[in-house]
Amino acid sequence: MAFSFRAVKLTTFANLSIQFATLLSGVLVARLLGPEGRGLYMTAILYPNIVAGLAAYGFVPMLAREAAKTNTREEGRRIIGRAVALALFQAFIGIIGLAVIIYLVGLPPDDEARRLSFIYGAAWIPCNLLGLYLVAIDQGQGAWGRHSFFRFITYPLYISLLLIFWLTGLFSLPVVLISLWSATVLSVILRVIFIFREYGFPKFDEFAYLGHLKSAFPYAGALYSTLVVTQLDGFLATVLLGKAPLGLYAVALTVAQLLNPFSKAFGLVAFTDSAKAELAGSDHQKHIFAARFRLILLGFLCMVIGMAFTMPFLIPLVYGKEFVPSVMIFFVMLPGGFSISIGTIIDERFRGKGLPQYGMKSMWVAAIASAIIAVSLVNWLGALALAAGFSVAQAARTVLLLHWFCRHEEIEFSSLVIPRIADLQQIPWRKLLRIR
Numbered sequence: 001m002a003f004s005f006r007a008v009k010l011t012t013f014a015n016l017s018i019q020f021a022t023l024l025s026g027v028l029v030a031r032l033l034g035p036e037g038r039g040l041y042m043t044a045i046l047y048p049n050i051v052a053g054l055a056a057y058g059f060v061p062m063l064a065r066e067a068a069k070t071n072t073r074e075e076g077r078r079i080i081g082r083a084v085a086l087a088l089f090q091a092f093i094g095i096i097g098l099a100v101i102i103y104l105v106g107l108p109p110d111d112e113a114r115r116l117s118f119i120y121g122a123a124w125i126p127c128n129l130l131g132l133y134l135v136a137i138d139q140g141q142g143a144w145g146r147h148s149f150f151r152f153i154t155y156p157l158y159i160s161l162l163l164i165f166w167l168t169g170l171f172s173l174p175v176v177l178i179s180l181w182s183a184t185v186l187s188v189i190l191r192v193i194f195i196f197r198e199y200g201f202p203k204f205d206e207f208a209y210l211g212h213l214k215s216a217f218p219y220a221g222a223l224y225s226t227l228v229v230t231q232l233d234g235f236l237a238t239v240l241l242g243k244a245p246l247g248l249y250a251v252a253l254t255v256a257q258l259l260n261p262f263s264k265a266f267g268l269v270a271f272t273d274s275a276k277a278e279l280a281g282s283d284h285q286k287h288i289f290a291a292r293f294r295l296i297l298l299g300f301l302c303m304v305i306g307m308a309f310t311m312p313f314l315i316p317l318v319y320g321k322e323f324v325p326s327v328m329i330f331f332v333m334l335p336g337g338f339s340i341s342i343g344t345i346i347d348e349r350f351r352g353k354g355l356p357q358y359g360m361k362s363m364w365v366a367a368i369a370s371a372i373i374a375v376s377l378v379n380w381l382g383a384l385a386l387a388a389g390f391s392v393a394q395a396a397r398t399v400l401l402l403h404w405f406c407r408h409e410e411i412e413f414s415s416l417v418i419p420r421i422a423d424l425q426q427i428p429w430r431k432l433l434r435i436r
Contacts, residue, residue, distance in 0.1 A: 058219025067140025
């Protein structure tokens, strides 16, 4: 199984479109609700989002991996039935957890936010989980057109509903939440219609919940580690930096990670190809992946060089002259952004093989290294200390992943990371240049 040009193109387009739609919807809600309403909106959706992320457990990659191994219509009906049953089970657990957070713990502290958060979360969590699990099946089966479409379609539906309510004069915070829920429901309904057309009614036999929990446990560990490590990085930044340096750091971090949509697209394809290659049992696949990976590495390197030349001008132009100090922080963080992009692909390749523990271990190494460097140097370097910790830690994580991958696949390190002239022949020039 090799990287499909069409698959990467579709997933990259979906990732970029989702980022743009997220930005557009955020601007629209902020302008129409104002600062106070926008803050209440963020508070209302925060806890349902956290609970849904936890309730998803490790079932998304587990289902994608199992879907990659389905060959018949009957197998497809079974795995879809499994996804529906798991979504219902996990949604029930998630709603109970949300009720505990809101009514026993008392978060969020605002009464109106608590009421809106629970009503919205109880209605949204089941739909969100079902949508996630069904899209995971599309990923595993390599149905990249469906996968990209159903990941993206929620956003234009949401924006359309917001505009309709605004034009009719019915715009308010509850209406925004109803619009978001309705967009999620509509996208899931569309997906279910496709399921019935392709597979018929899902089969719900052979459902062993505890067995699925066990199978998904390694992925759940990786997911929860990601959540903890991400929050740790944000916690260190808020504790160690003042408001102004934190703002400069946040802008530099955002710009340094502009490669993420591309690396995530390659990562999704790498996951599915890895699962299918394992089923095929072909030793030749690892050499195909190595050749594709060298080409990706070369492409990312060219993009990083382009960012290094353009961002010193674009950062002040886009964010304002007060963010000129972010340029130096960006340069320190750029190697880390490049490393994350490379590491993401290897991590997803491991996940597709059913080995998420490699990514989890490397992530904790990076988190500890970043914290040590940041705490040690922040008094002398300020935001640059966190930037240095970020780059060193992410580079170390990526080197570890590459080392483990080469050892697992029994290939030479140089054959994975050193591009060759012949690699350029892999580029589908006719498709890129639209030559027929």
